[in-house]
Amino acid sequence: MSVTAAKGFTAAGIAAGIKENGNPDLALVVNNGPRQAAAGVFTSNRVKAAPVLWSEQVLKGGQVSAVVLNSGGANACTGPQGFQDTHATAEKAAEELGTSAGEVAVASTGLIGELLPMDKLLPGVRAAAAALSEHGGEKAAIAIKTTDSVHKTAVVQRAGWSVGGMAKGAGMLAPGLATMLVVLTTDADVDSAALDRALRAATRTTFDRVDSDGCMSTNDTVLLLASGASGETPAHDEFAEAVRELCDDLARQLIGDAEGASKDIRIEVVGAASEDDAVEVGRSIARNNLLKCAIHGEDPNWGRVLSAIGTTSARFEPDQLNVAINDVWVCKNGSVGEDRDLVDMRYREVRVTADLSAGSESAVIWANDLTADYVHENSAYSS
Amino acid sequence: MSVTAAKGFTAAGIAAGIKENGNPDLALVVNNGPRQAAAGVFTSNRVKAAPVLWSEQVLKGGQVSAVVLNSGGANACTGPQGFQDTHATAEKAAEELGTSAGEVAVASTGLIGELLPMDKLLPGVRAAAAALSEHGGEKAAIAIKTTDSVHKTAVVQRAGWSVGGMAKGAGMLAPGLATMLVVLTTDADVDSAALDRALRAATRTTFDRVDSDGCMSTNDTVLLLASGASGETPAHDEFAEAVRELCDDLARQLIGDAEGASKDIRIEVVGAASEDDAVEVGRSIARNNLLKCAIHGEDPNWGRVLSAIGTTSARFEPDQLNVAINDVWVCKNGSVGEDRDLVDMRYREVRVTADLSAGSESAVIWANDLTADYVHENSAYSS
Numbered sequence: 001m002s003v004t005a006a007k008g009f010t011a012a013g014i015a016a017g018i019k020e021n022g023n024p025d026l027a028l029v030v031n032n033g034p035r036q037a038a039a040g041v042f043t044s045n046r047v048k049a050a051p052v053l054w055s056e057q058v059l060k061g062g063q064v065s066a067v068v069l070n071s072g073g074a075n076a077c078t079g080p081q082g083f084q085d086t087h088a089t090a091e092k093a094a095e096e097l098g099t100s101a102g103e104v105a106v107a108s109t110g111l112i113g114e115l116l117p118m119d120k121l122l123p124g125v126r127a128a129a130a131a132l133s134e135h136g137g138e139k140a141a142i143a144i145k146t147t148d149s150v151h152k153t154a155v156v157q158r159a160g161w162s163v164g165g166m167a168k169g170a171g172m173l174a175p176g177l178a179t180m181l182v183v184l185t186t187d188a189d190v191d192s193a194a195l196d197r198a199l200r201a202a203t204r205t206t207f208d209r210v211d212s213d214g215c216m217s218t219n220d221t222v223l224l225l226a227s228g229a230s231g232e233t234p235a236h237d238e239f240a241e242a243v244r245e246l247c248d249d250l251a252r253q254l255i256g257d258a259e260g261a262s263k264d265i266r267i268e269v270v271g272a273a274s275e276d277d278a279v280e281v282g283r284s285i286a287r288n289n290l291l292k293c294a295i296h297g298e299d300p301n302w303g304r305v306l307s308a309i310g311t312t313s314a315r316f317e318p319d320q321l322n323v324a325i326n327d328v329w330v331c332k333n334g335s336v337g338e339d340r341d342l343v344d345m346r347y348r349e350v351r352v353t354a355d356l357s358a359g360s361e362s363a364v365i366w367a368n369d370l371t372a373d374y375v376h377e378n379s380a381y382s383s
Numbered sequence: 384m385s386v387t388a389a390k391g392f393t394a395a396g397i398a399a400g401i402k403e404n405g406n407p408d409l410a411l412v413v414n415n416g417p418r419q420a421a422a423g424v425f426t427s428n429r430v431k432a433a434p435v436l437w438s439e440q441v442l443k444g445g446q447v448s449a450v451v452l453n454s455g456g457a458n459a460c461t462g463p464q465g466f467q468d469t470h471a472t473a474e475k476a477a478e479e480l481g482t483s484a485g486e487v488a489v490a491s492t493g494l495i496g497e498l499l500p501m502d503k504l505l506p507g508v509r510a511a512a513a514a515l516s517e518h519g520g521e522k523a524a525i526a527i528k529t530t531d532s533v534h535k536t537a538v539v540q541r542a543g544w545s546v547g548g549m550a551k552g553a554g555m556l557a558p559g560l561a562t563m564l565v566v567l568t569t570d571a572d573v574d575s576a577a578l579d580r581a582l583r584a585a586t587r588t589t590f591d592r593v594d595s596d597g598c599m600s601t602n603d604t605v606l607l608l609a610s611g612a613s614g615e616t617p618a619h620d621e622f623a624e625a626v627r628e629l630c631d632d633l634a635r636q637l638i639g640d641a642e643g644a645s646k647d648i649r650i651e652v653v654g655a656a657s658e659d660d661a662v663e664v665g666r667s668i669a670r671n672n673l674l675k676c677a678i679h680g681e682d683p684n685w686g687r688v689l690s691a692i693g694t695t696s697a698r699f700e701p702d703q704l705n706v707a708i709n710d711v712w713v714c715k716n717g718s719v720g721e722d723r724d725l726v727d728m729r730y731r732e733v734r735v736t737a738d739l740s741a742g743s744e745s746a747v748i749w750a751n752d753l754t755a756d757y758v759h760e761n762s763a764y765s766s
Contacts, residue, residue, distance in 0.1 A: 047693030047701045047717070077689050079702070079718030112686025113719055218690055289672070290761050297762025303495025306460050307601055310430030318430045319462070334430070335462030336496055372755035378673050379680025
């Protein structure tokens with residue numbers, strides 16, 4: 001169902017020839033209204049891809065009638081020519097759809113530092129416009145895949161309205177947004193300010209707390225488009241919760257398909273003096289390569305959790321730290337706790353709980369293990 | 384030559400039975416004077432091992448007559464019993480050597496979160512004291528190895544005096560000191576304040592700029608002991624330079640033997656507005672798993688360098704960044720530069736140069752690639 005689950009949207013996904021292997025590589029999502037409100041959040045990496053720079057400008061107007069997304073090339077670190085190519089892409093879509101380029105967002109994903117083959121991309125935009133359909137959501141989701149092994153979609157249904165979306169991302173997943181492109185759509189009748197509020201609240205505790213490999217992309221983009229086609233205007237809290245639920249679902253799918261991963265690690269930091277402390281400690285644990293290797297080896301090596309906590313500025317006393325792995329408190333008061341042999345790590349999901357004993361705040365960060373497959377996939381990616 | 388290259392020192396390395404495989408696991412270094420001045424720097428990890436807490440206290444006196452080092456167990460996260468065990472180790476050495484426990488530094492390395500087998504360690508101290516020799520430096524260096532494939536020693540000779548040392552460390556190598564134990568000795572006649580000044584200056588640009596895997600240990604210890612046995616008191620700058628040279632040599636040996644590594648990566652950041660900026664950018668590049676994988680695959684993937692730079696707070700403009708890999712400027716002005724096929728990455732040493740075009744400061748960080756062997760070694764370490 002994806003981005004076409006909500007009324008008022010059409011989409012398409014086609015093979016434009018950007019990817020040399022002939023796989024689908026170009027998606028188009030169109031908001032047919034009556035409303036064309038939109039909000040977006042983008043990577044906090046200071047090196048931003050051309051489509052991010054373009055779409056940030058587009059989103060300032062709060063109005064998006066279409067989104068063009070391509071895989072097969074990130075159009076990042078491509079200089080003025082790269083920006084012109086993004087602009088030309090938006091112009092082409094506007095021409096095909098009878099709208100203004102200033103209302104066309106663009107998103108790209110793939111290798112950094114190479115210009116896009118515009119001789120293939122522009123005809124692709126035309127072909128995608130011709131293929132637009134109310135059932136095109138799945139195909140659009142498939143066309144934005146890079147190293148993803150599966151496409152990711154989700155829908156949250158409410159009385160009379162819905163929110164749906166698609167996401168891609170399997171590596172370079174880290175806070176400040178993952179390497180991911182996400183388009184969410186709703187037929188609720190919500191203005192762009194309310195969309196922005198709901199989207200920022202949702203991404204802060206979902207996509208922003210995914211950390212597969214500590215690497216922040218130049219291209220991350222999450223867009224939320226509202227068509228108003230349901231005629232329903234839900235209460236803001238209800239709408240925001242639906243958006244959060246949708247983002248949570250898609251973020252979880254990203255982690256579940258991370259490059260080379262064999263484990264999904266749910267890191268919950270409790271007993272923190274502040275939420276910031278909890279997030280800082282969670283991220284430090286999430287990025288500890290030695291712990292990620294240990295979890296890959298199904299080794300409840302809690303010493304590596306303590307080492308990671310020790311590098312943070314969070315409030316805690318070393319002799320009051322407690323750590324559980326899959327609910328077995330293997331570290332109590334900063335020292336040896338329950339028998340580590342009690343920890344069963346056979347399943348894909350591994351839960352690490354760190355209790356800082358310094359307050360009542362908490363946060364959850366999702367991460368992956370570090371595997372030889374990750375190394376293999378990323379040592380061969382551009383070659 | 385190691386720690387016994389300088390006059391006034393004896394050392395020993397023996398197998399005390401701490402390691403189950405029977406390899407050497409206990410080293411003793413003794414300063415026979417006439418002077419017993421010392422300085423030390425320790426991990427900045429807030430979770431500190433018992434021997435670090437102990438030795439920090441010992442070093443406050445500026446006087447160290449002996450150092451006991453064991454591999455086979457880190458004695459970290461072991462609570463009050465762990466600290467008592469370190470204390471007992473120092474007491475035992477003091478008894479054997481006829482000195483005071485308050486002048487005996489202790490250092491440990493190995494698995495975190497397990498108590499040391501004191502029934503083996505204490506008789507080991509006795510055996511090591513009996514084996515002390517002016518030629519014991521090599522054996523001491525061998526006894527502190529954990530996953531090191533080779534033992535590391537170095538000597539800097541000057542007119543009438545020298546500085547020598549040993550180091551161990553192959554993983555968990557990161558700033559704020561690596562997982563490493565280092566003992567440096569000199570027969571120069573230098574007081575503890577001057578030793579401290581020379582040691583801090585030297586570690587700041589050597590051991591502190593090694594980053595094999597971004598993981599900071601609980602046990603890092605670098606000690607510098609002076610016997611005064613040469614009767615020479617060199618000018619401070621000359622002495623400090625000799626210590627820096629020694630530290631640089633040993634730090635380079637640590638990177639060259641990092642767990643699973645196939646490449647040593649020299650990251651030089653130039654054109655920075657400040658040295659802090661240069662170090663922050665260098666560390667960010669050094670810790671980027673995707674780049675580390677790319678270098679393992681001999682892929683000059685400069686986009687990953689730019690992604691890493693983009694996550695820092697250093698002063699730069701994205702369209703003024705330049706990156707060279709092995710002296711080929713593959714990225715110019717934030718975009719595509721010289722042909723990446725010109726980059727030859729067949730050799731173990733890979734040089735990444737990042738020019739921020741924002742000033743004239745620079746820094747060098749040494750790192751390693753990320754390999755399947757690293758994953759294998761660290762997923763099986765404690766199991």
